[in-house]
Amino acid sequence: MATLNILILVCLGYVVLLFGVAFAADRLAARGGGKWLRSPLIYTLSLSIYCTAWTFYGAVGNAARSGLEFVTIYLGPTLVMISWWWGLRKLVRIGRSQRVTSIADLISSRYGKSNTLAVCVTILAVLGGTPYIALQLQSITLSFSIFAEADPTGLYREGSSVFWVAAGLAVFAILFGTRNLDANERHHGVVTAIALESVVKLxxxxAVGIFVVWGIAGGLGPMMDQIDASEIGQWHVDAGRWTTFIFLSAAAFVCLPRMFQVMVVENDDESHLRTAAWAFPLYLLLMSLFVVPIAVVGLDLMPEGSNPDLFVLTVPLSQGNDWLAMLSFIGGFSSATSMVIVTAMALSTMVxxxxVMPIWLNTQEGTASVSGDVRTIVLMARRVSIAVIMALGYFYYRLSGGGAALASIGLVAFAGISQIVPALVGGLFWRGATRTGALVGLSVGFLLWIYTLLLPGMEGGIIPASVIENGPFGWGWLRPQALFGIDGIDPMVHTVMxxxxxxxxxxxxxxxxxxPSPLERLQGAQFVNVFDHSAAPRGWTGSVAQSEDLMIMTQRILGTNPAQEFFQAEAERQNGRPGRLPEPTPQFLERLERELSGSVGAATAHAMIGQIVGGASVSVEDLLAVADESAQMLEYSSQLEAKSAELSRTARQLREANAKLTQVSMQKDAFLSQVSHELRTPMTSIRAFSEIMRxxxxxxxxxxxxxxxxxxxEALRLTRLLDDLLDLSVLESGQVSLNMGDASLNEVLDRAVSSALAGGDRKLSVRRVRASERIPLHTDLDRLGQVFINLISNAQKYCDAAEPVLTISAHDVGGQVVIDFTDNGGGIPPEAQSMVFEKFARVGSDKAGGAGLGLAICREIMQRLGGDVAYLPGQGGAAFRVNLPLAYRQAAQ
Amino acid sequence: MSRKVLLIEDEPNITEAIRFLLTREGWQVETHAEGTDAVQVILAARPDLVILDVMLPGKSGMDVLRDLREHDEMKVLPVLMLTARGQSRDREMAEQAGVSRFMTKPFSNTEVLTAVRDLHAQASQS
Incomplete structure (x- = not known):
């Protein structure tokens, strides 16, 4: 007799083996190796998580109780695989092109990314999945208890064992289901491990079947006789139940979260479906081959009242074949663990x-960027979800007491999950299907399922017996198991119908x-016409002809030389063939996409390669991402434009500043040269005559x-020159301080005229209109006088008339005091008029000893006083007009 | 033998000083104060030596010299140029224009006399 302890050890060893396989497969896949990991065989075997412990143990029990009805559970998926594999192919294609992560994601994606729908499907899946997990835990516990009865000295304690099994499975699912966040959600490690488990359980x-037929019954012939003799051999087909069960199992095969996970999400290559279309039904056939013989022999051999669900274990044990029993135990253990792990993974992804994520993102709204943390948050959410889902299964098992009620749970879950079918199939084939339709249909089916099947089936009377018998509030037509008065049919059939x-x-x-919203309509078209939008079934594949197109595109994006270098390097990497175009292998295309995404953004790069290679459709998300990137680039380029405009503005300003500086520098040179000349000339005379005298x-x-x-x-001339230069320098630098005073204009003119005439030796008559000169002034009187003296002296020096006369007239014109100085000479020639106020400007042969700074000084002074001085052409002689703003006069009043 | 110098200078005091110096040396001094017709005056006066100021009314001494050297008989006439601006660029321009000697104001009387003597001696020998 095998001891329980050995069994526990074998169990642990088996789990360690699974860990090892999953770990090795993950490592292999990460390094890009292990082609066989993606073979159709592994895919087919992974599909067989359809066969859970419920199938492994329950099929025999079912056969013992209800005859051949258990076959329906195998017939459903078989029919789907054989007759509807083109529909599955569509599902897989959509799953790939839309990067779908779960059945909830698929439904939500089809109906315009509606999260409400996703939440509905998730709740449905969790509600259906939790009892199902409990069922697996129960099967493990039951099978343990068989060995415990036979070996009371073992370590086994029923209560704690379920907990440890649940915890262990949670750890496995967390370790291999949430190790990384792959964009396409594939888990090679887990898939390989469950494929191995599929082999083990088959x-x-x-082995048990062969032992029963040849070891106990004594061969094929006697076996057939024994079957014919038993009740199971009598064909008894309840058409309603059979149809319902076949439909349910078919629906569950497609819609169950774990099935969707392995069939669509983990699918590497849709051509694997071709193999699975015959290999998976074959697997199911082998699984069901010995169910009837085991049931018949079990009923015959085992004592009355023993649980037919455990014949697979108890029959070998009763024959003393402990090792076979242990193998059988491992088979059941495999069925249970693989189902639980994948279900937990799939459900956690959905949850x-x-x-979790929508809620978390909502609460994070406004708190800056979250991109850096999202990855760890998602992983954490998945891990917690797995733990919670396992805990739910565990507590469900504890609360339901592990009674016989669990046995029917599998079908109840099937009925629940099958409510997705209308929305799913409608979404795949009917463009008119809308989000509202899916939501309403799903809710109706979901509520009916709860009301007519889930609640009445629960122990503890959540729905009182009176309601079941008479309907709520006594409304007979609402009796949960006899809606609208249709009575007397099987509850399951009733509910499903x-x-x-x-x-x-x-x-x-x-x-x-x-x-439908625009997004819904687009997604609807993407789903229904998925084969028109996406061509090749593989990832990135293509021919050399496409390589040329890729090359042309790459040149446009990266520039000719970098593109050629990249392609040449790739060609050398492939079998060292420089000078030729590289084969468009998936690896090359991936690297190219990365290279391009550096220039045009990831989404655009993906879409562009997709367009050329045709390996994937351009989804709405892709297009939106492209639009996003374009918007960013537009913004970036407009920023660049603004920058370059700013730069050219700065450059223009610099050019202008430089031109100004150059001009200033030239003016300075000219000024210095003039100053030098004006200083050297008198010094020359002084030196020459002083040497002569000496x-x-x-x-x-x-x-x-x-x-x-x-x-x-000449010495005086030098002094005057120096005084003028200093005066001009002070005025130009703006450091001059004005000495404001009040006086009448005629007083200022009186002083100026007498001062100017006293200094000069030429005769000049000055005519004034004194009446007009009574204008009060508030200004720097000395500076204003300096200007007047200069103008009068100029007339005195340069007026070439025989009888020089200077007329001074003053007016009060529009808020300004205007004083004109006009002589009766020849005036200044027109070409020189614009020059007279420049420094060192002298008109004609100036022998009057002026350095040509007088008018320049006058102009500077008038500017400081807020007015100006200008030459007045067309007055006969030379005429200068002095303007002084009225503000100064008013300020004086 | 009478030596004739033509002094073209617009500053009367400087003209008077040079006239005083050269007359005492035995030169016949003629003066002119305009740039505009300076070349014609030189051609007409046929002096043994010309003293030319740069800053002249109407036409700069540089232009006068350049135009003067266009005349074949004036290619070797000694020309002493005086300037008050004292920039090296002026000296280069003057040399290109064909000046014989270039002096910056203020000069010493001895310098002028020495220059005039040297220039005249060279011209007499050749």
């Missing part, structure tokens, strides 16, 4: 993506009555006097 069941038909009708009617003997008295006078005059 092997175990076949975290559609429930009503829930699915009303679900479908509600779905169709609501779809026709509602209008070196020449016998100079006459008159000569001596004359030469000394020249030296004296």
């Amino acid at each position: 092997f175990a069941l076949l 975290s993506n559609h429930v 009503w829930s699915l038909s009303l679900n479908t009708i509600a779905f169709c009617v609501a779809s026709m009555l509602s209008f 070196d020449t003997d016998g100079l006459s008295e008159a000569e001596q006097t004359r030469y000394a006078a020249i030296i004296h005059d």
Whole structure:
């Protein structure tokens, strides 16, 4: 007798083996190796998580109780695989092109990314999945208890064992289901491990079957006789139940979260479906081959009242074949663990993506960017979800007491999950299906399922017996198990009939009555016409002809030389063939996509390669992402434009500043040169005559006097020049401080005229209109006087008339004091008029000893006083007009 | 033998000083104060030596010299140029224009006399 302890050890060893396989497969896949990991065989074997412990143990029990009815559970998927594999192919294609992560994601994606729908499907799946997980835990516990009865000394304690099994499975699912966040959600490690488990459970069941037929019954012939003799051999087909069960199992095969996970999400290549279409039915056939013989022999051999669900274990044990029993145990263990792990993974993906993340993102709204944390948050959400789902299964098992009620749970879950079928199939084939339709249909079916099947079936009377018998509030037509008065049919058939038909009708009617949003319409077209939008079934594949197109595209994006270098490097990497185009292998295309995404963004790069290679459709999300990127690039380029405009503005300003500086520098040179000339000229005379007086003997008295006078005059000229230069420098630098005072204009003019005429030796008559000069002024009187003296002296020096006359007239014109100085000479020639106010400007041959700074100083002074001085052409003689703003006069009043 | 110098200078005091110096040396000094007709005056006066100021009314001394050297008989006439601006660029321009000697104001009387003597001696020898 095998001890229980050995069994526990074998169990642990088996789990360690699974860990090892999953770990190795993950490592292999991460390094890009292990082609066989993606083979059709592994895919087919992974599909067989359809066969849970419920199938492994329950099929025999079912056969013992209800005869051949258990076959329906295998017939449903077989029919789907053989007759509807083109529909599955469509499902897989959509799943790939839309990067779908779960059945909830698929439904939500089809109906315009509606999260409400996703949440509905998730709740449905969790509600259906939790009892199902409990069922697996129960099967493990039951099978343990068989060995415990036979070996009371073992370590086994029923209560704690379920907990440890649940915890262990949770750890496995967390370790391998949430190790990383792959964009396409594939888990090679887990898939490989469950494929191995599929082999183990098939092997175990076949071994038991062979032992029963040849070891106990004594061969094929006697076996057939024994079957014919038993009740099971009598064909008894309840058409309603059979149809219902076949339909349910078919629906569950497609809609169950774990099935969707392995069939669509984990699918590497849709051509694998071709193999699975015959290999999976074959697997199911082998699984069901020995069910009837085991049931018949079990009923015959085992004592009355023993649980037929455990014949697979108890029959070998009763024959003393402990090792076979242990193998059988491992088979059942495999069925249970693989189902639980994948279900937990699939459900956690749904819960975290559609429930936890939306809530979390909502609460995070406004708190800056979250992109960095999302990854860890998602992983954490998945891990917690797995733990919670396992805990739910565990508590469900504890609360339901592990009684016989669990046995029917599998079918109840099937009926629940099948409510997705109308929305799913409608979404795949009917463009008119809308979100509202899906939501209404799903809700109707979901509520009916709860009301007519889930609640009445629960122990503890959530629905009172009176309601079941008489309906709520005594309304007979609402009796949960006899809606609308249709009585006397099997509860399961009743539920499926009503829930699915009303679900479908509600779905169709609501779809026709509602209008889809643009996104829904686009997604609808993507789903229904998926084969038109996406061509090749593989990832990135293509021919050399496409390589040329890729090359042309890459050149446009990266530029000719970088593109050629990249393609050449790739060609060398492939079998060292430089000079030729590289084969468009998936690896090359991936690298190219990465290279391009550096320039145009990931979404655009993906879409562009997709367009050329045709391996994937361009989804709405892709297009939106492209639009996003374009918007960003537009913004970036407009920023660049603004920058370059700013730069050219700065450059223009710099050019202008430079031109100004150059001009200033030239003006400065010219000024210095002029100053030099004006200083050197008198110094030359002074030096020459002082040397003459020093070196020449016998100079006459008159000569001596004359030469000394020249030296004296030239010295004065130098002094004047220096004074003017200093004055101008102070005025130009703006450091001059005005000495404001009040006086009448005529007083200022009086002083100026007398001062100017006293200094000069030429005769000048000054005419004034004194009456007009009584204008009060508030200004720097000395500076204003300086301007007047300058203008009068100029007339005195340069007026070429025989009888020089200067007329001074003052007016009060429009808020300004205007004083004109007009002489009766020849005036200034027009070409020189614009020059007279420049420094060192002298008109004609100026022998009057002026350096040409006088008018420049006048202009500077008038600017400081807030007015100006200008030459007045067309007045006969030279005429200057001085303007002084009235503000100064008013300020004085 | 009478030596004739033509002094073209617009500053009367400087003209008077140079006239005084050169007359005492035995030169016949003629003066002119305009740039505009300076070349004609030189051609007409046929002096043994010209002293030319740069900053002249109407036409700069540089232009006068350049135009003067266009005349074949004037290619070797000694020309002493005086300037008050004192920039090296002026000296280069003057040399290109064909000046014989270039002096910056203020000069010493001895310098002028030495220059005039040297220039005249060279012209007499050749």
